[in-house]
Amino acid sequence: MLRRAHYMICLCMMLAWARPGSVYAQAQPVPDSLSVFSQPISLDPVMIKSSFDVNAFIRRVKNDTTFYKAFRSMHLVPYTSVNDIAVYDKKGRVTASQHSKARQDIENNCRTMTFTEQRTTGDYYKKNGENNYYTTALFDYLFVTKGKVCNEDDIVAGKMHAYGEGRMEKSKYELKQLIFNPGSKVAGIPFMADRASIFDEDEARKYDFKISQVALDGVDCYMFRITPKKGYERKVIYNELTTWFRRSDHTILARDHSLSYSTLVYDFDVTMKVRTVQIGEKIYPSYISYNGDWHIFTKKRERVKFTVGISY
Numbered sequence: 001m002l003r004r005a006h007y008m009i010c011l012c013m014m015l016a017w018a019r020p021g022s023v024y025a026q027a028q029p030v031p032d033s034l035s036v037f038s039q040p041i042s043l044d045p046v047m048i049k050s051s052f053d054v055n056a057f058i059r060r061v062k063n064d065t066t067f068y069k070a071f072r073s074m075h076l077v078p079y080t081s082v083n084d085i086a087v088y089d090k091k092g093r094v095t096a097s098q099h100s101k102a103r104q105d106i107e108n109n110c111r112t113m114t115f116t117e118q119r120t121t122g123d124y125y126k127k128n129g130e131n132n133y134y135t136t137a138l139f140d141y142l143f144v145t146k147g148k149v150c151n152e153d154d155i156v157a158g159k160m161h162a163y164g165e166g167r168m169e170k171s172k173y174e175l176k177q178l179i180f181n182p183g184s185k186v187a188g189i190p191f192m193a194d195r196a197s198i199f200d201e202d203e204a205r206k207y208d209f210k211i212s213q214v215a216l217d218g219v220d221c222y223m224f225r226i227t228p229k230k231g232y233e234r235k236v237i238y239n240e241l242t243t244w245f246r247r248s249d250h251t252i253l254a255r256d257h258s259l260s261y262s263t264l265v266y267d268f269d270v271t272m273k274v275r276t277v278q279i280g281e282k283i284y285p286s287y288i289s290y291n292g293d294w295h296i297f298t299k300k301r302e303r304v305k306f307t308v309g310i311s312y
Contacts, residue, residue: 038201042210057211060250061224061243062199065156067252070276070283072154075111077284077312079104083143085306087122087133096122096132104145111152113145135292135304143308154282195237195261198226206232213247216254220247237261251283252276268294279312286310 037058080103087096101117123132131137197203207226214223226241233239239258246253253276260269270292277286288308295301 039204082309088303096124110150266296
């Protein structure tokens, strides 16, 4: 169980997208009786006057696939990424790091990746060339393309709730739910119970919910923010979950996660941010940041920060 917890906690701390699985499980429709959100939500005065449909908005939040599609679309176009990763000790000193610049090329419906720059310091790698840190190994697994990958698409219908055979594919499915469908139940992480299910009544009562009309980089958005109620700060997983939806079509343009949790077996404290950019008719990730401190029993604590800047 500890080995699985090690794998799952690290996955949940990494912001990335799961690769397509080979066997698909069909998502079950949500009955209308379960789509009414019973918790109070704070609205801007102008939204109250406009009779804003809160329940319809919450349904869109729970069923959104635009964020997931943005990451899948990224596999289909050329881009250049600038990646900076740093590992810290308990005093905040950098003990290992890597700076790299990578280029994704597309040819004949296949993608490949070439590193045009790569500088490494400290004990980033073991003597045998393998990653010395679990977080950096997962970074490579999730963000680095090795060899040639072909025949992908950015169709999301049915694939949010899809996974292939084996434990690895099931774990990637769980990661996909946590990142792209926050608020859904995520089984498989020991001792967490249903604390990720922030829209379920028992968990929702521990949070404050707010919807505001704001501008993000000049674009009119609905900002949906979740924060713990006073007294529940150490009893919930999400310290903050903020999502910016474009008002015109409810596409997600940005999302901030701040999560922390502690048990006798593991603890984590992680902040993640994602920004997107519109190119033509599609949205793509343009900036990803991660700041994580996690530890699991019998394993060395890891404190890692990384940023990924992407240009198309």
